[in-house]
Each structure stands twice: as structure tokens, then as C-alpha cells.
Amino acid sequence: MSDFSGIWIPLITPFADGAVDHAALRALVRRYADAGVAGLVALGTTGEPAMLDAAEQDAVLATILDAAQATAGTARTADAPQRHALPVLVGVSGNHTASMRARIEQLNALPLAGLLIAAPYYIRPAQEGIVAHFSALADASAHPVVLYDIPQRTGVRLEPGTLLTLAAHPRIRAIKDCAGSLDTTLALIRDGRLQVLAGDDLAIFNTLCAGGSGAIAASAHWRPERFVALYRALAEGRLAEGRRIFHALVPQIQLAFAEPNPAPVKALLAAEGWIRNELRMPMTRASAALTGQLVALVERA
Template sequence: MSNFSGIWIPLVTPFSADGAVDHAALRRLIGLYAEAGVAGVVALGTTGEPSSLDAAEQEAVLATTLDAAGGALPVIVGVSGNNARSMRERVLRLNALPLAGLLISAPYYVRPSQAGIADHFTMLADASEHPVVLYDIPARTGIRIELDTLLALAAHPRIQAIKDCAGSLDTTLSLILDGRLQVLAGDDVRIFDTVCMGGSGAIAASAHIWPERFVALDRALKAGRLDEGRALFHALVPLIRALTSESNPAPVKAALAAQGVISGDLRAPMTQASETLRARLQNMLAM
């Protein structure tokens, strides 16, 4: 059984000037986050722009991530889509890889019933030899995984955690009190209250920047050092707000570019962060 506690970073996919995946930059990022003490990384999540990568590029990004992580840093891989058959085939192929888990969202665009959602996750969890992390993000999928559905899915032995982006405090607390799923904040501004309520941590795109501070926040709260944790969180809120003010992952890539770690390039239809936000981030990171 995997432990999904702590701060996990949903990796961006860096691109070089010619538009190709920059695998060297991806390796550098993973090295930086390992040094910062993060719990693990997520490859090909929303922040990694998987919809803009073809199948071969996705496989290459995952291979680089696993190689750079070296077995010391756990790796989760994102699995999303609305073609149940092709998703099941992908899950079966992923069984051969040394993964900590699969991050699976509800089927997007088609808006299935709650029964359809439950059947979908059950089918994929049955096919997987890895733990499954549910990804509840209705803003992107168009459908929410309701609490009753989540509690029913929690009975599956391979469904072990949830990335919680539903924006419902009641759902978050109900899942934590139920105790069967490790609850990870998916909205970065919810890290403080989720961990204080007993959640396991976060999958936080904002933690690309100043990752050691996010790690310190998680550790302080879990150690009961509430004043220290509150101070750390309050200091991070301006960064979190800036990095979530435009469509992900443009702000994160702009901040990483400002630090000289990667270029800020994205693939269409995504565009770079606005000039106003890039200037704001430059000033923030210079402080």
C-alpha cells in the first residue's frame, strides 16, 4: 500500500524553443524537488499538459520521470479520458511500471451518471495493480463525484486516496472522518484547512515554486506547530493566488522561467501568462 502523505508536485512538462519536450529540464526539476523533500511527483497530470502530448511523448515523459526519480522519489501518473476501453488498456500497460499510483479523473465532457462514474472507477481499479488516487475536479470534467459515490468507491481495496478539488468543505471533512481514503488538497489555497482537519497533504502545482516552504508547512501542521504553520501558509498565500490567477500551468511555467529553470512555453491552445502576471511574479520572486 502506497503512502500518499505530504506534498506532491504535479510536474509541468517543459518545452524547448523548437517545441519539443525538454527532457533535460524535466530531470533538473525532479532533482530540485527531491532535494526540497517533497513526498513525490505526478507525471502527466493536468499541469503536465498531457492533452497536448501524443502517445509517444507521454510515454517518453513518464520514462524520464521514473528514471530521474530513481526509485527514491515516488511517481504517480495521471490517467484521464472518456473512452473506457482505451483507458483500461492503458491501465493494463502501466501495470508493468514501478509506479506509486494512478491519478484518475472522472470521465470529462460526457457527464455520466453517478452510477456510470462508479462503474468507470471500479473497472479501472479492477484492472490496476497499482493504488488508485481519485481525482475529483468538476471544473475540468464537468461532473462532480458525489460524496455517496466517493464513499462507495472507498470500499475498493485499490482506491486509496483522493485529490480533492471539488471545493466542498463538507465533502472534505466527511472523507477525512470516514478515514478510508487519504485526502489530498487539490486546490492549493485549501492546503492549510485540509491538513489541519486531518488530511494527508496536497498535490499542489504552486509547490513548483519554493517547494521547501510547502514541505515545511505540511510538516509544521502535522507536528502540531500551528503558529508556525499559519505563518508559513500566510506567507505563501500571495504566491498561491498569483499562480492560480490564470489558467494552469501558464503561471507556474512563467514563475519557473523567471527563476531560469525552464522556458515558459506552452502548446496551443494554451498560451503564456499575461505580461501583467509575469511582471507580478518577477517582483514576487525577487523579494
């Protein structure tokens, strides 16, 4: 069964002249495997899936899975153990339960670590409808399900009682926690049935210190080794070291979300030469002012 701990990267989708840049995507997968991240998220919010057609989504997922499989069997150093293929979560979004079930059934044959699923967006169903929705999707899935609680995007919050009810489903195993409620975060950690992954990057330190299992962190696209070091320090009880690492990462995290995601992250990666600084409408590149700050951040590193 999948373990949803450590630092996970919600991969961007690189573009070149308007098309998906699969070579750059493969290079990023290798980069993050070498950095020691725990896993990857394909077609999450940061990956701009709403701007990809169905064929492009399938192609992006196929590239990520193939590149992640290629990371198996190699070690970062001579003394390091042989590593397994980097696990991959895939985002499944929508607000029509039957269509999402059909998509999940298509994904069942793939070697996935799990599915990342948010509440139905825009329609704002009752909590009873949310429970029925997630339960139906988890029933249809051959893979573990990670709940994605992000009310600022979906328009509806997953209430604590709803989450605790869903935690009883045998395939619902974790949550990407973006609700901004400390009470909910602590309730889930204390309950212990769901692994709690910080989804708000500024909450990583607090979540890990409280007993959370890790983070799905868009800002970790740049200097991923430092985020891995943060996780390891706190997991091993080295609080002072973890605090120092986190405080040094705060400016990077703040800049990464100063404008709509993933524009700042793409600007950072472009400044280092990993990708072209391209997004698809209606998303736009980071402003000139923010780009200047991000380039300066890279140059100081």
C-alpha cells in the same frame, strides 16, 4: 503499499523550441527531491498531457521515473537518512472506459506509486456510471488508484455517496480533492478509508488542519521547501508556525492561479532559469502584466 501523504508536485512539462525538454525535466525532479517533497505526479493537468502525443507522454513518464529513481540513496545533509526513490503518480485521463483500461494495463509493469484518475470528462455520466467506471479501472490496475474530483474540468461531481462507495475498493486509496465542498472533505476525512489530498492550493491549510494527509500542489513548483515546511509544522502540531508559513505563501498561490494553469507556474520557473517559458497551443504564456508580478515575486524572495 503507497502512502499518499505530504506535498506532491504535479510536474509541468518543459518545452524548448517546441519539443519536450528532458534535461530540464530531470533537473526539476532533482530539485524537488532535494526540497523534501513526498512525491511527484507525471502527466497530470499541470503537465499539459492533452498537448502531448502518445509517444511524448511515454517519454515524459520514462524520464520522470528514471530521474526519480536516481534520487534514491542520497541524503540532503550528512545527518539525514538515505532516501528511497521519489514515488511517482501518473495521470490517466479519458472518457472511454475500455481505452483507459488498455492504457492502465500498459502501465501495470512500471514502478509507479499509483494512478491519478479523474471522472470521465464532457459526457457527464450518472453517478452509477462513475462507480462502474472507476471500479473497472481499479480492477484492471496493479497499482493503487487516487481519485481526482475536479468538476470544473470534467463537468461532473463525484458525490459523497459515490466516493464512500468507491472507498470500499481495495485499490482505491486516496483522493485529490478539488471539488470545493467542505462537507465532502470532512466526510471523507472522518470516514478514514481514503487519504485526502488537497488539490485546491488555497485549501491546503484547512485540509491539513482537518486531518487531511497532504496536497498535490501546482503552486509548490516554486519555493517547494516552504510547502514542505508547512506540511511538517502542521503534521507535528505546530499550528502557529504552520499558519505563519501558509499566510506567507498565499500571495504566491493566488498568483499561480491568476491565469490558466500552468502558465503562471511556468513563468515563475522561467524567471528562476529552470525552464523556457513555453507552452503548447491552445495554452498560452502568462500575460505581460502577470509575468511582471511573478518576476517581482521571485526578485523579492
